[in-house]
Amino acid sequence: MFAFFNKLYKPGKFKKNGDVKDVLVVALPMLLSMSFDTFMTFIDRLFLSKLGPAEMNAALGAGAVQLALITFFTGAISYTTAMVAQRLGAKKHRDCAKVFMQAIYLSFICVPLLYLSIPLGHIIFGMENLPADQLQYQKTYFNILMFGGIINLVRNAAPCFFSGIGETKIVMQAAFVGMIINVVCNFFLIYGAGPIPAMGIAGAAYGTLIGNFVSTVILFAKFFSKSYHKRFNTRHSFAFSKPLTVELLKKGIPSGVEMFLNMAAFQLLILMFHALGPESATASSIMFNWDMVAYVPLIGLEVASTSLVGRYVGAKEGAAATRSTYSGLRIGWAYSALIGMLFIFLPGVLADIFRPDANAGASAISIFENARPMSLFMLRFAALYIFVEILLVIYAGALRGAGDTLWVMFASALMNWFVAGALYVTAYVFHLPAHYAWIAVVAVYSTAPLFFLYRWKSGKWRKHLLDAKA
Template sequence: MTFQQNFTQQYNKPGGMRELLYLALPMIISTSCDGIMTFTDRLFLARVSPEQMNASLGGGVSLQVIMFFFVGLIGYSTALVAQYFGANERANSAKTSFQAMLLALVAWPFLVAFIPFADGIFRWANIPEAQIDYQVQYLSILAWGSVFGLLRYALGCYFTGIGKTKVVMRATIVAMVVNVVLDYILIFGKFGFPAMEIRGAAIATITGSFCAVCVLLVSYFGAENRREFHIRESFHFSSKIMKKLLYYGYPAGLEMFLNFLAFSAMISLFHGRGEVAATASTIMFNWDLVSFIPLLGIEIAVTSLVGRYMGAGRPQVAHRAALSAIKTGLFYSVVILALFVAIPETLTRTFAPAVPSSIFEQAVPIATTMIRIAALYVLLEALMTAIVGALRGAGDTHFTMIASVSAHWIFVPILYLSLNVFHLSVTLSWFLLVLFFFAFCYVLYRRFRSGKWKKIKVIEKEVAMER
């Protein structure tokens, strides 16, 4: 058999790259649209002032610290919906989706309750004074509108779990268009609207999420989906399914919460070194986010595909799907690596403010070096997202939580010691974090190779009795 014949055969097999790409490409487009929304917020705000750009990163991440426990919890519904779908338990797929929507509604008051504490926390974290008020405004508006983002995510997990990722893609494109257009109008004050600056960016984000929810609900209540998945009968609390969602989902939620808490702490440590360091690290993290978000599309797709085949009792096909995700991610990451190495200063100057700023000019060489350093680990990010997606899809959420949380909370003291005890430069401190990321990825790789995840049983056939 020739190489081309062998590649074609592997490409077309169940769990091969063709099946993965069918699910992944719409999700890559979807997550890229989310990245464009975040990127546009910060790009437009950079034209206003570096302080407002930095505040959008700090405020957004701070809210995500609280929000992402529920996002991780809700996010496991993708794997659970997919496992029921693979086991031909379609009514239970819809019931799982409704439990996820209930969790979204429960989460919202917790996010709003965080608003009164934001100012004190930012001051305690030594955020630059010129940035704090903007950061509080941005976080407050996003928190009030977060219910739409949570419901959008819950509905998106359902459609991803049943393999209809194009529905998610359409909703996200609508959200992106609405968000970008309103960013331009509200941030800068166009077409008769007042210039709302950072408040306009937050309102645009919320409005985009609301529009996406509307698009998803139209498909959710469509005649075909209602009939095939027994949607009308799904609107009730299911203790058995909720227990599964909580048991397998809480590690993912706790992982995301603790990881983003660590990430927020790392951002605060960088920002605590002054406005130049804050601007440089914000620019670098913006480009890191842009490069990383499409990989999340691959992670979501492989979670769905692995969950489906594990639910169908075909772990070897699930393994093949994970390998397909790794290959796809590596192809993408090679392109990002080339850009980060070749044109880092061009990428940095994309965020140049409209009015010349000495802070920005001082930050340019630092951000340029940090982007070059980020090129060292983009290939490892592809490996990490594919393996994490596969492990979560199979139900191995407890291990991924322990490994990931341990790694991130090792990063925080390393960065603190580097910046505040040994007084190393921002770029050298960032380089140390990248080196430790290698060790974390190796731990995940060893777990995947062990095959223990293939033996996990998340659903049992007696769940069919709930119909």
């Protein structure tokens, strides 16, 4: 697989055309690296599902809250990709490494703030009216991930330099190694083997941190390697830069607020589904686990869109920025066609992967069997928005790359909170069954990406291109 990318990708060459091949060079490794990250999380929950629905549901609930609390910081820092890309396009190569180091400094500064938010997570869990066993599992998983927050913050910042310069193969390789380490650690830490005790859900959290740490070390080793130092002066990029930090905060904070509000809305969705009962909680957990498998790799396309549009804006090539966006759409729709067919024709196979083992107990098996029909319906119906969300992913990434982060923040936050509102009205005001609530969620979500399409078509993002020319 890596040999294929060696042929496809040649470092340092930049053609201003934005065709499918140019997008694939950046997007395909990022799509695969996000797939590896998704597979890590999926395996965590799959292993835990064999212990029982409580452990699987706890990992989903705790993971969502942890992401909601950390995404403000990771979202703000993620604008590093666009800043690096813009400077690469403007041929300011040494500034690329300097921008990245400012992002690392900000990651360390954010750690105390992250620790202060841990009690807030516990308050949220107390509002969910969870069974006692799930609540305890959820707190354990959450606490471990939060106290290992520095690993997660730096792990999210580390790929930004490479995605910004469009050399994403190393990100893919690091994610692949991290995935393998994570899966191996999870198996031994969750179930135990020999002298290693069975740690259950705590083992899943530790395995995640270990995998993320290894992939981060690989990226830093590459960043400081001789070849990258020669091109970007990486070993002499440690100086603090106030102008770069201010720009990163000014443009990145809207992205951080956006991601925080989006994840908070997603956590509210999970909370409301879980509050409808154990069957609804299990069905929605199965659905959201597979939705994650379908959606998260597309973030690789979003990162590629941000990187390419940012680079073309920096190079003052507006036409190429537009072409790269349309190329990303074609790639995304091809991917979504495959995922949609799986959701429509194989939902039973997808759901049964999470069936508890026989020794999980009669209660756990009964909950799964009662939840299974609802999970099949949710999976089939989710196929409707798979194609539409490509518009959201590509155009949101493109608008961020062009510097239009404030509009993306407001539009994305409003979309996700309208989705949460649709669930609340359907399930808690009209008291309709959970599958009707899921219909409302999908219906609202499917229409929202059209606003991102309209924003791009309006051409208002081009004012940032004019700023680049100035």
